[in-house]
Amino acid sequence: MRAGWVRALWTTDHKQVARQYLWGGFGFLLLGGLLALLIRWQWAWPGQPVPGLAWALPESRGALTPPAYTVLFTLHGLVMIFFAVTPLLFGALGHFVLPLAIGARGFAFPRLSAAGFWAYAVGGALVLASFAVRLGPASAGWTSYPPLATPAFTPGVGQTLMTVAILCVGVSAFSYGLNFVVTVVRCRAPGMTWGRMPLVVWGLFYGAVLNVLFVPVLAAATLLLLLDRVAGTQFFIAGAAAVGGGGDPIVYQHLFWLFGHPEVYILILPAWGMVGDFVAYFSRKPAHGYRLTAGAMGAVTAMSGLVYAHHLFTSGLSPVLGRAFMVLTLLISLPAEVMFLNWLMTLWRGSVRLTSPMLGALATMIVFGLGGITGLVLGAVATDVPLHGTMWVVGHFHLTMGAASFLAVFAGLYFWFPKMYGRALHEGLAKAHVLSSAVLFVGVFGGQLAAGYAGQLRRLYDPYQYTYLKPLLPLNQWTTACAFLLGASQLLFVGNLVWTLWRGRAAEPNPWNVGTLEWTCAASPPAPDNFATVPVVLRGPHVLSQPDVQQQLGRDWMGQAEVAPLGGTE
Amino acid sequence: MSRAARWAVVLGLVLGAGCRKEPRPVLAPLKLADGRTVSVATLERGRDVYTYYCASCHGERGDGQGPAGTGMRPVPRDFRQGLFKFGDVPAGELPTDAALKRTLRRGLQGTPMFAWDVPEADVEAVVQYLKTFSPRWTQEAPGKPITASEDPWRGREAEAIERGRTVYHVAGAGNAGCSSCHVAYLPRAELAALVEKVTGRKVNLAGADPYTAQARESDHPVAWDAKGEPAKMARVLPPDFLFQAPRTVFPVDATVEGRPYSAQAQREDLYRVIASGVGGAAMPTWKGAIPEENLWALAYYVQTLVDLRDTSEARALKERLRASPAQ
Numbered sequence: 001m002r003a004g005w006v007r008a009l010w011t012t013d014h015k016q017v018a019r020q021y022l023w024g025g026f027g028f029l030l031l032g033g034l035l036a037l038l039i040r041w042q043w044a045w046p047g048q049p050v051p052g053l054a055w056a057l058p059e060s061r062g063a064l065t066p067p068a069y070t071v072l073f074t075l076h077g078l079v080m081i082f083f084a085v086t087p088l089l090f091g092a093l094g095h096f097v098l099p100l101a102i103g104a105r106g107f108a109f110p111r112l113s114a115a116g117f118w119a120y121a122v123g124g125a126l127v128l129a130s131f132a133v134r135l136g137p138a139s140a141g142w143t144s145y146p147p148l149a150t151p152a153f154t155p156g157v158g159q160t161l162m163t164v165a166i167l168c169v170g171v172s173a174f175s176y177g178l179n180f181v182v183t184v185v186r187c188r189a190p191g192m193t194w195g196r197m198p199l200v201v202w203g204l205f206y207g208a209v210l211n212v213l214f215v216p217v218l219a220a221a222t223l224l225l226l227l228d229r230v231a232g233t234q235f236f237i238a239g240a241a242a243v244g245g246g247g248d249p250i251v252y253q254h255l256f257w258l259f260g261h262p263e264v265y266i267l268i269l270p271a272w273g274m275v276g277d278f279v280a281y282f283s284r285k286p287a288h289g290y291r292l293t294a295g296a297m298g299a300v301t302a303m304s305g306l307v308y309a310h311h312l313f314t315s316g317l318s319p320v321l322g323r324a325f326m327v328l329t330l331l332i333s334l335p336a337e338v339m340f341l342n343w344l345m346t347l348w349r350g351s352v353r354l355t356s357p358m359l360g361a362l363a364t365m366i367v368f369g370l371g372g373i374t375g376l377v378l379g380a381v382a383t384d385v386p387l388h389g390t391m392w393v394v395g396h397f398h399l400t401m402g403a404a405s406f407l408a409v410f411a412g413l414y415f416w417f418p419k420m421y422g423r424a425l426h427e428g429l430a431k432a433h434v435l436s437s438a439v440l441f442v443g444v445f446g447g448q449l450a451a452g453y454a455g456q457l458r459r460l461y462d463p464y465q466y467t468y469l470k471p472l473l474p475l476n477q478w479t480t481a482c483a484f485l486l487g488a489s490q491l492l493f494v495g496n497l498v499w500t501l502w503r504g505r506a507a508e509p510n511p512w513n514v515g516t517l518e519w520t521c522a523a524s525p526p527a528p529d530n531f532a533t534v535p536v537v538l539r540g541p542h543v544l545s546q547p548d549v550q551q552q553l554g555r556d557w558m559g560q561a562e563v564a565p566l567g568g569t570e
Numbered sequence: 571m572s573r574a575a576r577w578a579v580v581l582g583l584v585l586g587a588g589c590r591k592e593p594r595p596v597l598a599p600l601k602l603a604d605g606r607t608v609s610v611a612t613l614e615r616g617r618d619v620y621t622y623y624c625a626s627c628h629g630e631r632g633d634g635q636g637p638a639g640t641g642m643r644p645v646p647r648d649f650r651q652g653l654f655k656f657g658d659v660p661a662g663e664l665p666t667d668a669a670l671k672r673t674l675r676r677g678l679q680g681t682p683m684f685a686w687d688v689p690e691a692d693v694e695a696v697v698q699y700l701k702t703f704s705p706r707w708t709q710e711a712p713g714k715p716i717t718a719s720e721d722p723w724r725g726r727e728a729e730a731i732e733r734g735r736t737v738y739h740v741a742g743a744g745n746a747g748c749s750s751c752h753v754a755y756l757p758r759a760e761l762a763a764l765v766e767k768v769t770g771r772k773v774n775l776a777g778a779d780p781y782t783a784q785a786r787e788s789d790h791p792v793a794w795d796a797k798g799e800p801a802k803m804a805r806v807l808p809p810d811f812l813f814q815a816p817r818t819v820f821p822v823d824a825t826v827e828g829r830p831y832s833a834q835a836q837r838e839d840l841y842r843v844i845a846s847g848v849g850g851a852a853m854p855t856w857k858g859a860i861p862e863e864n865l866w867a868l869a870y871y872v873q874t875l876v877d878l879r880d881t882s883e884a885r886a887l888k889e890r891l892r893a894s895p896a897q
Binding site for chain 1: 615618621622623625626630637638687688689691692695
């Protein structure tokens, strides 16, 4: 007999697992965000005590010391990527939407999805536990490069705990990746052909494929690193840190980025899918070039494992390899460009409705576009070499995988929240949240780009120890002000969420007037097995503003499984 | 066993494996020979601070053989010796806490010993902790601090420099004869004339090279045998002030400990190092060995050389000196 709390926690219902991931992801988003604000504090007021932090750092009366600072930027990166954004995109939104959107009653492996969540939860618990051990949490940077991440230079238990925690989220990511792939391939409803899947399903599917292919690479590298830490092996300890023989730390960089660059696409593919769907839904037009968009996303997925070494241009890579990876890196922007143009074409002369998910999608497009353009100079060897060590890199990747993924998460959340909880969020607050976040993201990461272009190095505890960086203090203070405002603007969301869950009004069955299965065939929130009867899909996801539908049904949309009264309208 | 219990066991095992207690030597209160006792709490904090900032070069065991310290010249200090170069005490004796803290806060120029921006409480803790590495600290008290006397040359700088030049280049009769280890900064003819004037001795510099310094033996090991005993000692080159930055004397107007560094502070630091000597190296303690006014004069003179460092003027001077004929 199982206790009640076990039944509540060990759930194999994909919607319940999604909610668990959602709350876990929000918790770590909050933690990662607060860490980011502390980093920003240090760059605006270096060495000044942080108000209210004296209890944590009594020796310095609350001022950030160099070890505290390295902990902050290490944990910020790891927490945001592995414990906040990926779990929110795949764990929360992906788990919730994917089976519903393809007309499945659940995942192919429901217990695997539950086990995946608990692997994530254990990893999260280890991260939190690492704050309590001697020498504090991990501090070798989010990439955990050896030899810095070996016990020779980061001896604390915290780094070991973090290494185990990354293995845990690796297990989690691999298990939902596998689950998503098998579910999309095997469990689609009758009539749900590949060409009728919503673009978000394509995005999740491609992202899941990348998870299956590349998360094991990260797991392998991390496991070897763990052995170096606890078992005395020397896979990555070399040179100064090893006496005789020893492995090669550069191998770790190759393994890490062979995962790390696809990870960037893992974080953005579901976002691209959502943008593709939302611009269609809220322009009340079919997605322009649906097949081309899905194909472009596939092309990016296929190429994503072939570009990783642009992270190593400054690591002593052979110039021949550097040139090859430069060409591949710049090539990958072509399919992305195709996709981008299709979104613009969808918007063109559409009947645009600026709902909160639409604002989120447009904001995602804009910040991702900015991030993409600022990335071109990092893809080319000649311009990467001087910029690689600077804040330019930080601004660039935060725009792409930070701001864009974050805004896409909220676009998706605002879109599917009524389906998840059966209650409608306050639309005005949601719009204010998305807009203020987008503007402030551009402020923060634009400020970092400017600082990077001016030469500010990106890993410095106190940049102003360099005379040539002293004039950048006002710029950094301005950026920090934007960051604090960005943090404060999240209260718009928190307030909205708390109010809605407490006493928000019940959501309408199909508030966005779209035809996908989750809105037209399932209750809000959906029943445990999703559908009363498995829908038979008749058409694609973007049947919008079609004249004959409008004529016959008096509305501008039609459900994917809706039987047309007079036939036709495929 | 129910399924829930089985999961709890698995979770416990994973967490347990992650949190396995690392072996960590137990610290006892440190009874210093000067009568003070350092608490375990301070030592523990000091060990953490040491691990954060120091261990990668100075080694976990304080032996100067940390993974990043291998191959560094000068070698990271081996704290097991209890021997420090800049201690504000007669060379070779145990340094004062103030001197250790100054080194930590200011760093040593030209070495990877940076000016560490460490909270005051942590500086105190780590300075006490590094005393656990050498038994000397529990057996003998730190040396008597060497303090600067009143500068007798104030307002008579030119005179001081003139006297300092003699003190530097001539040995005996209350002069230090620094140029016999460090290099000379007078052309051969002038050097010979000055020596003759002060000591009455005639010197022939025709075949000599007074402008190239020779490395000297030191007590600082660069290699250790299997038992951890020093196997080879570092040879230390006395700095040529025109080209090598003294470790603890900074350029005027540099920011040192957050404040601009004045010419007066520079002179006092020069006085301090000359008066104390350099522990473990060939530089002896000059306080008491030569008259106090000569010690100050030396500081004035060396300051003129330090200020010339790495200028075209310095290079030109060096050229002139090397090319100078004997008579």
